[in-house]
Amino acid sequence: MLVEIGHFALILAMLVALVQGTVPLVGASVRSRALMDLARPAALLQFGLVALAFATFMHAHIVSDFSVRNVFENSHTAKPMLYKVTGVWGSHEGSMMLWVLMLTLFGGLVAGLGRALPASLRARTLAIQGLLGFGTLLFIIATSNPFDRLFPIPADGRDLNPLLQDPGLAFHPPFLYFGYVGFSITYSFAIAALIEGRVGAQWARWVRPWALSAWCGLTIGIALGSWWAYYVLGWGGWWYWDPVENASFMPWLLGTALLHSAAVVEKRETLQRWTVLLAILTFGMSLIGTFLVRSGVLTSVHSFAVDPTRGVFILVLIALVIGGGLVLYAFRAPGLEAGNPFAPVSREGALVFNSLLLCAGMATVFLGTFYPLFAEVWSGVKLSVGPQFFNATFLPILMPGIVAMVIGPVLAWRRGNLMAALRRLSPALVGAFLAPVVIFLFNRTAPPAALLGVALAAWAMLGVLTDLADRSGLARLPMRTSWRRLSHLPRGTWGYALAHFGVGVLIAGIVVSTAWRSERIESMHAGDSLEIAGRTLRFVGVTEGDVANYHVERAQIVVERPGGAAITLYPERRWYPVARSQTTNTAIATNGFGDLYLALGDSDGQGGWVLRAYYNPLVPWIWFGAVLAALGGLVSLSDRRLRMRLPAARAPVTVAARPVDS
Amino acid sequence: MIVRRLLAAMLLVVIAAPLVHAVEPSERLSDPALEARARGLSKELRCLVCQNQSIDESNADLAHDLRLLLRQRLVAGDTDQQVLDYIAARYGVFVLLDPPFAPLTWVLWLTPPVLVLGGGGWLLLRARRRRRDPAVPDLTEDESVRATLLLGEPR
Numbered sequence: 001m002l003v004e005i006g007h008f009a010l011i012l013a014m015l016v017a018l019v020q021g022t023v024p025l026v027g028a029s030v031r032s033r034a035l036m037d038l039a040r041p042a043a044l045l046q047f048g049l050v051a052l053a054f055a056t057f058m059h060a061h062i063v064s065d066f067s068v069r070n071v072f073e074n075s076h077t078a079k080p081m082l083y084k085v086t087g088v089w090g091s092h093e094g095s096m097m098l099w100v101l102m103l104t105l106f107g108g109l110v111a112g113l114g115r116a117l118p119a120s121l122r123a124r125t126l127a128i129q130g131l132l133g134f135g136t137l138l139f140i141i142a143t144s145n146p147f148d149r150l151f152p153i154p155a156d157g158r159d160l161n162p163l164l165q166d167p168g169l170a171f172h173p174p175f176l177y178f179g180y181v182g183f184s185i186t187y188s189f190a191i192a193a194l195i196e197g198r199v200g201a202q203w204a205r206w207v208r209p210w211a212l213s214a215w216c217g218l219t220i221g222i223a224l225g226s227w228w229a230y231y232v233l234g235w236g237g238w239w240y241w242d243p244v245e246n247a248s249f250m251p252w253l254l255g256t257a258l259l260h261s262a263a264v265v266e267k268r269e270t271l272q273r274w275t276v277l278l279a280i281l282t283f284g285m286s287l288i289g290t291f292l293v294r295s296g297v298l299t300s301v302h303s304f305a306v307d308p309t310r311g312v313f314i315l316v317l318i319a320l321v322i323g324g325g326l327v328l329y330a331f332r333a334p335g336l337e338a339g340n341p342f343a344p345v346s347r348e349g350a351l352v353f354n355s356l357l358l359c360a361g362m363a364t365v366f367l368g369t370f371y372p373l374f375a376e377v378w379s380g381v382k383l384s385v386g387p388q389f390f391n392a393t394f395l396p397i398l399m400p401g402i403v404a405m406v407i408g409p410v411l412a413w414r415r416g417n418l419m420a421a422l423r424r425l426s427p428a429l430v431g432a433f434l435a436p437v438v439i440f441l442f443n444r445t446a447p448p449a450a451l452l453g454v455a456l457a458a459w460a461m462l463g464v465l466t467d468l469a470d471r472s473g474l475a476r477l478p479m480r481t482s483w484r485r486l487s488h489l490p491r492g493t494w495g496y497a498l499a500h501f502g503v504g505v506l507i508a509g510i511v512v513s514t515a516w517r518s519e520r521i522e523s524m525h526a527g528d529s530l531e532i533a534g535r536t537l538r539f540v541g542v543t544e545g546d547v548a549n550y551h552v553e554r555a556q557i558v559v560e561r562p563g564g565a566a567i568t569l570y571p572e573r574r575w576y577p578v579a580r581s582q583t584t585n586t587a588i589a590t591n592g593f594g595d596l597y598l599a600l601g602d603s604d605g606q607g608g609w610v611l612r613a614y615y616n617p618l619v620p621w622i623w624f625g626a627v628l629a630a631l632g633g634l635v636s637l638s639d640r641r642l643r644m645r646l647p648a649a650r651a652p653v654t655v656a657a658r659p660v661d662s
Numbered sequence: 663m664i665v666r667r668l669l670a671a672m673l674l675v676v677i678a679a680p681l682v683h684a685v686e687p688s689e690r691l692s693d694p695a696l697e698a699r700a701r702g703l704s705k706e707l708r709c710l711v712c713q714n715q716s717i718d719e720s721n722a723d724l725a726h727d728l729r730l731l732l733r734q735r736l737v738a739g740d741t742d743q744q745v746l747d748y749i750a751a752r753y754g755v756f757v758l759l760d761p762p763f764a765p766l767t768w769v770l771w772l773t774p775p776v777l778v779l780g781g782g783g784w785l786l787l788r789a790r791r792r793r794r795d796p797a798v799p800d801l802t803e804d805e806s807v808r809a810t811l812l813l814g815e816p817r
Binding site: 233235237240242243343344349352353356357359360363364367368371375379381382383384385386387388389393394397521522523601602610 | 686687688706708714716718719721754755756757758759760761766767769770771773774775777778781782785786789
């Protein structure tokens with residue numbers, strides 16, 4: 001019964017979305033207040049209905065209702081409750097449900113919070129969001145209905161892919177989708193602004209919080225995903241340039257560019273067209289990412305849904321969303337106000353430079369991801385594009401961006417002075433030069449690329465600190481004055497500082513863990529020991545047992561280091577009999593500066609076990625950096641300037657919008 | 663020559679052992695330099711039966727066979743490129759994770775630099791065109807004093 005209610009709610013939501021996507025658009029063009037005002041209740045109702053459908057679907061998973069095909073295919077009575085809940089989005093149907101839930105959530109949020117928006121802009125934004133919702137819901141109901149029933153009802157389920165039965169993987173999709181789909185609302189704002197023919201500072205002020213929240217979600221989602229890959233896949237890597245990773249990375253790159261260029265529109269009323277284009281493309285990339293993951297056109301460790309009809313449907317949706325957006329852009333963008341001029345060396349100039357690099361980087365990732373597909377279509381040759389390609393092209397593209405990222409914030413708007421900026425940054429310059437030199441003195445075999453990376457990381461981190469010290473007048477003014485100045489800096493400045501510092505931390509983590517990791521792979525018997533990174537690992541033995549829905553082999557390893565207390569680690573291997581698959585569960589000991597990473601391999605049947613031991617220095621900094629960056633986004637989001645002006649701006653803008661309407 | 667034959671004999675022993683997991687201790691060559699090259703190469707070869715893994719990471723039987731094969735080639739005295747060519751000739755270019763620069767991949771390798779240089783050049787041209795017709799002239803000294811009076815000191 002509940003399942004039917006959910007099913008019905010989903011269909012109803014689709015119809016509401018159709019109304020939401022058409023009536024307010026007509027209303028806005030004939031300037032009928034009543035028709036425009038339909039958008040808000042419709043968006044809230046659509047969210048309510050989708051939430052209801054999602055809740056009943058989740059309920060079916062929690063009570064293991066195997067009459068629902070999706071539950072039968074992805075669950076099992078013996079599965080722990082946590083994974084019964086998170087297993088909801090572990091399947092194709094469920095993850096599409098999560099997708100549309102986020103889509104309608106953002107629509108509902110704009111409907112609920114966007115009271116200050118001019119009526120026509122709000123109506124058009126919500127209408128576009130409604131159309132996106134209609135397309136997605138139609139896709140779900142037509143090709144991937146989560147409420148399909150089964151008869152006769154099976155006694156037990158087939159269990160969820162064991163790789164997905166893990167806290168890291170269980171929790172990263174909601175963040176990822178919050179980010180992915182969050183960019184739908186910036187898309188809707190961009191399309192609405194194109195229809196209105198106005199993109200100004202005020203528009204950017206409305207769009208920025210949404211872009212920021214989506215960006216934070218995506219950052220956290222990607223970080224969680226890579227952390228999962230790091231501790232689950234069992235050989236200590238954390239990024240594989242896998243199509244699914246690239247799928248989330250491409251919108252992130254464009255979203256980062258969007259975030260910054262929207263800030264320029266807000267502060268300087270320039271780059272309007274560029275920002276609108278970025279908003280369209282960012283969501284386009286989110287859709288392409290979904291297509292990539294859901295259609296299974298590219299081989300990937302993550303793709304667990306392969307179905308051509310779904311792929312074709314999503315392709316049509318992408319063509320409509322991106323193509324429609326770009327056609328509208330081509331017609332309307334030339335009519336947008338020209339931006340205020342600025343010199344190449346200026347804060348705007350630095351942001352444009354970085355926008356260019358982020359877009360070129362995104363295009364490179366896109367090309368590398370899809371090239372095997374293109375090549376096969378036009379030549380019939382199957383080829384691979386692996387990490388080597390991305391490292392050789394993407395990294396050099398982004399490096400100048402890291403350099404500019406530090407200089408940009410200390411340049412003046414409109415026209416800056418590069419020499420003066422570098423002089424202000426001289427402590428960071430010195431640090432960026434000294435850091436690799438010191439490392440080289442201690443380690444003469446250090447690879448040049450790693451030294452360059454260290455210099456960039458030091459530059460990014462010290463650059464932020466130098467800028468903060470400079471803004472607060474540290475060492476120039478009395479301590480108390482500079483402290484007061486520092487605490488009075490706007491939250492937006494703190495957000496920038498945290499995020500940019502986080503990028504430096506991230507780079508340090510990437511460079512050091514890649515260049516200086518150590519590895520031992522040995523066959524161990526009880527009582528054997530091996531040395532790695534100054535630690536002695538003593539292999540005590542392996543015990544076996546049955547837990548919940550799997551069989552476990554667990555090794556006990558005592559780790560001793562001179563001058564430190566001994567710790568015991570338990571790397572495991574699990575066998576899931578229902579799903580017939582095996583997982584490695586690594587054991588990681590971290591102190592924040594490096595990870596000792598152990599993975600248990602195969603047994604030789606005579607008491608010998610393969611043990612993989614890695615020491616990954618600074619690897620936790622990768623995730624610290626990502627968290628700092630996301631935190632920076634959140635702090636910016638809490639800036640008074642983004643919140644307070646909303647109600648204050650109501651009166652003048654509605655007046656100003658009138659001549660455009662008539 | 664004798665060394666090489668000895669190594670080949672060792673390899674045979676290795677092949678005889680039953681193995682199923684990624685980079686097994688028993689697969690390793692005794693010569694550390696050769697083994698380091700083998701590890702580097704195995705990161706550049708794709709495991710054909712897996713989703714998206716190099717043979718260095720994979721625990722499939724095929725990956726194991728390929729790891730042994732490339733070590734055999736190294737022991738036989740092949741250069742890195744010869745080993746890659748040898749394996750690509752037998753398993754197709756699909757095994758090469760690092761796509762070679764060939765007519766089929768020209769677009770792949772050349773697009774990123776073209777994008778960066780083209781985009782950068784376009785921006786420079788635009789900036790230069792803009793400078794030639796300045797839409798908003800700089801403030802005169804008098805104007806900037808008045809602006810300061812109205813707006814306060816620039817922060």
